[in-house]
Amino acid sequence: MEGRAQMNEGEDIIICRCEEVSRNTIEDTIEQGCDTLDSIKRRTRAGMGLCQGRTCQRLIAGLLRNKTGKPLEELKPPNFRPPFRPISLDLLAQEGYRLRKEDELRGDGK
Amino acid sequence: MGLRIKYHPILGEDLRKDVVSIEVDGRAIPAYEGEPIAAALIASDIKTLRKTKRIGEPRSLFCAKGVCTDCVMTVNGTPNIKTCITPVEKGMKIEKQEGLGKWREEPK
């Protein structure tokens, strides 16, 4: 059941809602030889948007399985890297600066 | 507020009284303080919360738990705020976000 019945045949529909990547684009990419979630993501940006693939990953895995016959067990999600939630670089930089200052004050800054 | 559930057989009557006003694209909307921004907007029949960057499609609440990011809006000048889990505060200025949104020029 998994993946199989998650979309209807032959329609070009949006799969990745964040980056607005369509089914056709993803299927073309698979036909061109991309056979992992990671490579599809790099090529099409599907799964690279704000939600980080949480909404579309399963759908893409389903497309991949249908097209390539690869079992889902072989389709590992792409690497998850922090930040897992949107966070502004400004905020990160501020905190980094603060921590470094703290370290310097303690005298163990590297 | 036609979509508000005032009476409910299990939850009882909604007794919240702390109605505040928030501004959505220049229009004043009533909202309960502390409820998610998206809930207040949907209650006022504002369904489109943003337009996508490429096709300009309208989007709305989808997961309601801060994961899918389809409900992001510009709140008090900061874009990409997940309105499904961000509570309403009195006088908030909320804008429908176009694409990735714009940061206000000079942060206050």
Added chain:
Amino acid sequence: METELAVIGSGPAGLSAAIEAAKFGVKVTVVDENPKPGGQLFKQIHKFFGAEKHKAGVRGIDIGNQLLQQCQDFNVDVLLNTEAWAIFDNGKALGLKRGTDKIEKLSTKKLVLATGAMENSLAFSGWTLPGVLGAGAIQTLMNLHRVLPGQRVLIVGTGNVGLIVSYQLIQAGAEVVAVIDILPKIGGWGVHASKIRRLGIPIFTSHTVKKATGNGEVKGAVIAKVGPGYKIIQETERELKVDTIGIAVGLTPMAELAWSAGCQFAHVPELGGWAPIHNERMETTLQDIYVVGDVCGIGEASTAMEEGQISGIAAAESLGYLKRGKTEELLEEKRKRLDTLRGGPFATHTKAGKGKLMKRYYKS
């Protein structure tokens, strides 16, 4: 900040873990990105199944309140509006974002991941329109925030979530036009199906949603009957006038923190896909990291609470707050309860899935 046990997620699993550990004196900090604790419990306004002795017949919302009270009683610290955006040092440190503008580091000795699940998507033409949303999202909006998503609703999926949300939509004053499922049989409990059937809601099995119609927002849904291979049978299409389409096609564990920490995973379809491998104490392949609830396999709130308690007890022991003999005794009782809750025919899949996960644990 420092703590002994950090728990990510304040749903039934996370809170149960926190309370159980705190009972034995562990300093516990719970982190949740939501403004309110309870996870999905507070939208569960129906009475739960289960053993009479263990909160059966009590509504989810009331269980939620009981858990929050216990958190207070046992001095569990609950940090709300706090996102865990990074995990470092094999789970010994977390990057937190508090509110919109504060970053903080939380150091901990043990970590329980109770991050729950995410609703599965169903892609069809028009599924990005405002008015198409998760059935769980509908439940959150109406039962937690007391706002209806619309007036006329189509629910796609006859699992327990689809059936329960349909019933609750009627309770909240909306109309449910139909509940459909692509499979030939109803997925959820018969009693939940019967509850909505006698309200006059039709259930169409072997049906799919072909598209959402409407310009700018949902105005209708085209549904159709499917034949072999789930292919749409021509000329069975019909349009239902609805303003809301709720998608209830299952859940996937939301486990990126466990991935990122380096826990080993297994793909177990019975549990909703990729799930972190764990043992009977809910320990992952990384020492000091536990997983409980939906994040390690989609289940029920009742089983999530038992798993949470198990991890709390195990963590308390490894932190030196409990003796080995006593621990085993306590764990044995919880495991028995879990076994009972997974004893029926509907839980055979979950039980098998959990078996696979644990087998993998001992292999690794």
Added chain:
Amino acid sequence: MRTLRFNGVLSEEELMELPGFPSLDVIEKGKPVAVIECAEKIPCNPCEASCSQGAITIGEDINNLPSLDAYKCTGCGLCIAACPGLAIFVVRKAYTESDALISIPYEFLPLPEAGEQVEALDREGKKICLAKVAQVRNSKKYDRTPVVSFTVPKEKCMEVRHIRLL
């Protein structure tokens, strides 16, 4: 197919096999009796504890189906609100000469009032006759699952399972 798994409605054959379904001659006798329409092995047992007469048995394994001892059952209706699946009803066929009294869980607003005329619905939500509300019980013990009792013509008592307000 008209079975629980295919359309959410228990067929007559399915009902007859349930250990919680009283035999038809008990119903025929006309005293109030619980009708437990619980057909799947759910890990659940509040109905058993709710019965002060010991008429409902589930036993050690809470996955067992509830079985009813119709002779012990007084038809008090406490199990109606206790059942998380809302699958228990009480039927009293010989309420009057012509009418049966049916009690159901009713978790909706507005609640009907005694004396009110309502539509009686079958297990598929189809209107099959009119009903008259006799009593609405909603004590704290029921925990927001009010129990509505109403009268319908005798011969409809094993079909009617819900009501709709007019």
